[in-house]
Amino acid sequence: MSAEASARPEASVDGAVIAFRGVHYELPGGHALLRDISFTVQRGETLVLLGRSGAGKTTALKLINRLLEPSSGEVQVEGRATLAWDPIALRRHIGYVIQETGLFPHYTVGENIALVPRLERKAAPYVRARVEELLALVGLDPVLYLDRYPHELSGGQRQRVGLARAIAADPPILLMDEPFGALDPLTRTEVREEFQALQKRLGKTIVIVTHDTSEALLLGTRIALFEAGEIRGVYSPEEFLAYAEQLRRLKQFERGT
Numbered sequence: 001m002s003a004e005a006s007a008r009p010e011a012s013v014d015g016a017v018i019a020f021r022g023v024h025y026e027l028p029g030g031h032a033l034l035r036d037i038s039f040t041v042q043r044g045e046t047l048v049l050l051g052r053s054g055a056g057k058t059t060a061l062k063l064i065n066r067l068l069e070p071s072s073g074e075v076q077v078e079g080r081a082t083l084a085w086d087p088i089a090l091r092r093h094i095g096y097v098i099q100e101t102g103l104f105p106h107y108t109v110g111e112n113i114a115l116v117p118r119l120e121r122k123a124a125p126y127v128r129a130r131v132e133e134l135l136a137l138v139g140l141d142p143v144l145y146l147d148r149y150p151h152e153l154s155g156g157q158r159q160r161v162g163l164a165r166a167i168a169a170d171p172p173i174l175l176m177d178e179p180f181g182a183l184d185p186l187t188r189t190e191v192r193e194e195f196q197a198l199q200k201r202l203g204k205t206i207v208i209v210t211h212d213t214s215e216a217l218l219l220g221t222r223i224a225l226f227e228a229g230e231i232r233g234v235y236s237p238e239e240f241l242a243y244a245e246q247l248r249r250l251k252q253f254e255r256g257t
Contacts, residue, residue: 034060
C-alpha cells in the first residue's frame with residue numbers, strides 16, 4: 001500500500017480520531033508501563049494526559065505515532081489500527097512537539113520549518129511562502145527570524161519554531177510532550193496563551209502531555225488522569241476541579257482536620 005493510500009482517513013465506529021482499546025505496553029523484561037488503557041479523542045478537541053513523572057503519559061503519546069507499538073490491545077488513528085498504517089504516512093499525518101523542540105542546530109529557522117514540506121516535494125515557492133506564513137502565525141517576523149539558527153533564539157522563540165515545524169504540513173493531529181516545561185514561568189504563560197489562541201484558529205485534534213495541573217485546566221477540553229500506568233478517569237476541567245476538591249476533603253477527613 002502506498003503512503004498516499006495509507007494517509008486516507010477512515011471513519012471510526014464512535015467518531016473518534018484517536019482511540020485506545022485495552023492497550024497494554026511492557027518493556028522486554030516484562031515491566032508494564034501501561035495497563036489496560038482505553039480512551040478516545042474526538043476531532044478538534046484537546047485532550048491533556050496529566051500525571052506525575054513515570055505515570056505512563058509519554059509512553060501513551062508515543063503509541064499514537066507508532067514510535068512504540070502496543071504489547072496488546074489496539075491504538076487507532078482515524079479508525080485504523082496504527083500497525084495497519086504505513087509508518088511514514090502516519091507520522092506525516094501527525095505533528096509532534098517535544099519539550100526541547102528537537103530543532104536541527106545546523107539548519108536555519110526556515111530550513112527547520114521547511115523540512116517536511118520539502119520531503120513531500122512541495123515546490124520551492126510554496127515552501128518559502130508556507131514558512132513565512134507559519135512564522136507570522138506563531139508571532140515571529142520572517143524578515144528577522146527566517147535565516148537565524150536555533151542557538152540565536154530564546155527558549156520561547158525556539159518553542160514557537162518547533163510548533164511551526166510541527167504544523168508545516170498541516171497535519172490534522174498534533175502531539176505535544178511537555179511542550180512548555182523548559183520555559184521560564186513568564187515565557188511559559190505567554191506561550192501557553194498564544195498556543196490557546198492558535199488552537200482556536202486551527203481547530204486541530206491535540207494530545208498534550210503535562211504534569212502541570214494549571215496547564216491542563218487552561219488548555220484541555222478534557223483531562224485524562226494517569227497514575228502508575230493506568231487511567232484514573234477522564235474529566236472535563238469542571239469535573240476535574242470537583243474531583244480534586246473531593247480528594248482534598250477526603251484527605252482532611254482522614255487527618256481529622
